[in-house]
Amino acid sequence: MAARIRRNDQVEVLSGRDRGVRGEVVAVNVRENRAIVNGVNLVKRHQRPTGPQNPGGIIEREAPIDLSNLGLVCNPCGSAVRVKFNQLDDGRKVRVCIKCDEVMD
Numbered sequence: 001m002a003a004r005i006r007r008n009d010q011v012e013v014l015s016g017r018d019r020g021v022r023g024e025v026v027a028v029n030v031r032e033n034r035a036i037v038n039g040v041n042l043v044k045r046h047q048r049p050t051g052p053q054n055p056g057g058i059i060e061r062e063a064p065i066d067l068s069n070l071g072l073v074c075n076p077c078g079s080a081v082r083v084k085f086n087q088l089d090d091g092r093k094v095r096v097c098i099k100c101d102e103v104m105d
């Protein structure tokens with residue numbers, strides 16, 4: 001199945017605390033419909049010291065964000081857009097910007 005949002009995509013957060021923030025998709029969990037986006041949805045975690053290499057403390061990490069809260073950023077449009085899927089002659093599906101018809105793949 002073709003995914004709307006993939007790893008390395010440039011996305012924008014559409015709702016919630018980080019609305020308007022952009023980042024690159026680091027990982028997508030298709031099963032849970034969530035993605036990790038660089039610099040988005042940061043949470044502070046209290047890390048226990050686990051040894052001399054890792055003294056512990058408070059670290060900030062990205063928490064998974066629901067895919068429905070993310071929009072793919074289209075470069076020509078300069079904003080987050082909805083995408084549609086077009087099927088090529090060879091059967092491949094590509095994502096296309098619904099506003100400007102730019103192919104995103």
Ligand SMILES: [Zn+2]
Nearest residue numbers: 074077097100
């Ligand atoms: Zn566009």
